[in-house]
Amino acid sequence: MSSPEDIARLRQIKDSEKLSSAWSTWNETREQLAETALLLSDPDPSMRSMASDEIGTLSDTLNSLAASTFPSLLIPPSTTNTLSALMELKSGVGGSEASLFLADMLRMYQRLANNTHWKANIVAKNDAEGGGIKDAIVEFKGEGAYDALRWESGVHRVQRVPATEASGRTHTSTVAIVVLPLAEESDTHDEALFSMSDIKLEVMRSRGAGGQHVNKTESAVRLTHIPTGITVSMQDERSQHQNRRRAFQVLTSRLMDRKLTRDMEERRASRRSLVRGADRSEKIRTYNYAQDRVTDHRIGLTMKNLTSVMEGDGIQLFIDAVQKHHAESVLEDMLEEGKEEEDGQH
Structure with a gap:
């Protein structure tokens, strides 16, 4: 059986062969152009x-x-391209309208998963009155899910007239999204990310609406990672064991995300990228129902036909555009770094 190092080496050889072939084609084509x-x-x-x-x-x-x-061959392959994703959605300003929009967004992402052959599974969900959802955690299992969805992290703003608004006035509401690399559910933990001695584990009875206890056993679990203060509570599963496994999965994903973000920031140091991904408080997209348009503020892309985004496959166009922008910014930084090194040698 091949080791990860062998697989990486083979992939590197394959990529260098593709680059060599493309370079040969470039030179041959230029010669033909000069002759013609x-x-x-x-x-x-x-x-x-x-x-x-x-x-x-x-x-x-x-x-x-x-x-x-050339750009696709020169950009280093993503180290996270095999990872699945864990998405956390939380309703922000706008009360019940924000909860209703969160439910709309959840359906949008589930439709995207179906179109891309990922498996979407709701890990936890806190329903609101009137058919809305206060917050939810969703798994998207499948290769490439994390790399595609990671740029959805940030504040999504909706501008529309709520069904309950008698005067027809447009309201602005928000949903905050955080996308994490999905750690596989396990009873064990990744010692590179945390030590069990850093974890405070509490068990309690599950609570329902209004705070009343909904079962007689202590099945709900809360984990606190003491060094970072990250807290994860889980009560959606039926047993304490299942809730514990889920809680550790979410905690591991959050700590893995911190590590990936830190590594990325260290690698690029002062890299100037419009798509930062790390700033989860940033307003990234506006969904304006009255004007039938969706705007991504990071790349300046506006698309008419909001229905195709919320009910069709229009969201894929935004995901592809943001990924393309990120790839271009990586290539620009590589070229700049190469030029700085070259200038330093002279």
């Missing part, structure tokens, strides 16, 4: 016409290599 350009002055009009058409085709090949092939 000479034919533009040929006395035969049909030869000049063929040369002109050929130059257009060769130029398209060079543009494609420069715009997409």
Whole structure:
């Protein structure tokens, strides 16, 4: 059986072969372009016409290599591209309207999961009156889920007229989302992330609406990671053992997220990226129902047809655009770092 190191080495060899092949194609195409350009002055009009058409085709090949092939091969592969995702949604300002919008967003992400063949599973949910949801935690299991959804972290703002608003006045409400790398559910813990001596474990009876106890056994679990103060409470499962496993899964995901964010910040130091991902208080997107548009404030992308985002597959366009922007910013930083190193050698 191949070790992770062997697999990484094979992938590196494969990537270098692709880059070498693309570079060969680039050089061959440039040579063909130079040779074909000479034919533009040929006395035969049909030869000049063929040369002109050929130059257009060769130029398209060079543009494609420069715009997409080389950038995709030069950017280091994501170290998190195999991870699933754990999404936490919390209603913010706007009371019951925020809870209703959270329910809409949850359905939007579940539809996205279905379209991308991820498995969506609601881990915990706190319902609100009138069909809304106060907060929820959802697993998205599948390769690439974390890399795709991580940029959804932040404040999502909705502007619409609530069904209960008699005067027709538009209200602004918010939902805050945090996307974490999904740690597999386990009785054991990752010693690289935390030690059991740093964990305070409390058990209590599950509570329902109004604070009343809903069972007679102490099945609810609360974990506190003492060094960071991170607290996780879980009571949705039927047994203390299941709640404990779930709580450790969420705690591990939050600590893994802290480590990934810290590592990213250390690697890029002063990297200037519009899509930071680490700032969860940042307003990232507005859903304006009256104007039938959705705007992503980080990349300046506005899309008409809000229904296609909330009820169709329009959200995928935003996810793809933000990922593309991130890849471009990584490439720009790599080129800048290379130029700084080169300047330092002179």
